[in-house]
Amino acid sequence: TGKLEGKRVLITAAGQGIGRASVLAFAREGAIVHATDINQQLLDALPKEANIKPRKLDVLKAEEVTQVIGEIGAIDVLFNCAGFVHGGSILDMPDADLDFALDLNVRAMIRTIRAVLPGMIERKDGAIVNMSSVASSVKGVPNRFAYGVTKAAVLGITKSVAADYITQGIRCNAICPGTVESPSLEQRMRAGGDYDATRAAFIARQPMGRLGLPEEIADLAVYLAGATYTTGQAYNIDGGWTV
Numbered sequence: 001t002g003k004l005e006g007k008r009v010l011i012t013a014a015g016q017g018i019g020r021a022s023v024l025a026f027a028r029e030g031a032i033v034h035a036t037d038i039n040q041q042l043l044d045a046l047p048k049e050a051n052i053k054p055r056k057l058d059v060l061k062a063e064e065v066t067q068v069i070g071e072i073g074a075i076d077v078l079f080n081c082a083g084f085v086h087g088g089s090i091l092d093m094p095d096a097d098l099d100f101a102l103d104l105n106v107r108a109m110i111r112t113i114r115a116v117l118p119g120m121i122e123r124k125d126g127a128i129v130n131m132s133s134v135a136s137s138v139k140g141v142p143n144r145f146a147y148g149v150t151k152a153a154v155l156g157i158t159k160s161v162a163a164d165y166i167t168q169g170i171r172c173n174a175i176c177p178g179t180v181e182s183p184s185l186e187q188r189m190r191a192g193g194d195y196d197a198t199r200a201a202f203i204a205r206q207p208m209g210r211l212g213l214p215e216e217i218a219d220l221a222v223y224l225a226g227a228t229y230t231t232g233q234a235y236n237i238d239g240g241w242t243v
């Protein structure tokens with residue numbers, strides 16, 4: 001049997017990239033995975049398995065979050081994976097980018113945590129895993145102002161929730177990846193104009209000489225879901241970027 005047999009897991013942004021790899025990894029460990037995403041087509045492309053339950057959810061919509069999580073019912077593990085990367089320094093960042101990043105990378109996470117926590121507290125058992133990045137309070141990364149600000153806030157959310165509910169059976173940890181192969185990273189590399197040069201630059205900042213794989217990050221999410229003696233921690237998984 002799997003490490004997470006029968007655990008009810010909710011993953012946001014589960015349609016592609018790290019979220020999708022996590023759906024498969026959690027399902028392999030025997031969990032019942034509520035795979036949510038804003039994009040129905042991506043959800044339709046998930047493998048049809050009895051313990052993978054796709055569900056459309058836009059985490060920017062507060063009412064939708066409350067409604068969908070209410071309908072799903074008890075959740076043992078919440079993996080907040082939704083997030084967006086904006087480029088730009090403090091001076092060349094449009095205010096709209098910061099607003100969007102705060103809403104998706106920070107407020108949406110607060111929304112989903114608020115929706116699942118009361119049930120977890122009632123059952124005295126719950127694991128929350130939040131997607132941050134090494135581009136946060138861990139490391140200053142050039143040209144990632146809105147991203148770094150919001151991913152640092154994710155670590156604040158993580159530690160605060162961990163501290164408040166530690167005696168009530170709730171654990172809350174964060175994942176801080178380096179650069180990971182994903183559809184949106186691919187898009188950022190194409191947007192750079194010279195694809196090969198942009199890709200080489202992304203690889204060059206990873207001392208292991210390669211990008212991370214979504215599956216490698218998914219394994220850490222599974223580990224943290226079951227890591228019963230750890231809370232409030234930020235786990236770097238970054239090919240040595242922070243060594």
Ligand code: NAD
Pocket residue numbers: 012013014015016017018019036037038039042057058059060081082083084085104131132133134176177178179180181182183184185214
């Ligand atoms: P991605 O960016 O390629 O995919 C994002 C997914 O989020 C898509 O399926 C999209 O449909 C969904 N989504 C977008 N808006 C949504 C909304 N409002 N509600 C619900 N779903 C929505 O995936 P990725 O690159 O693996 O990134 C996933 C997370 O990992 C993000 O939080 C990102 O910041 C973080 N991260 C990624 C990297 C990387 O290099 N790829 C590194 C560090 C952290």
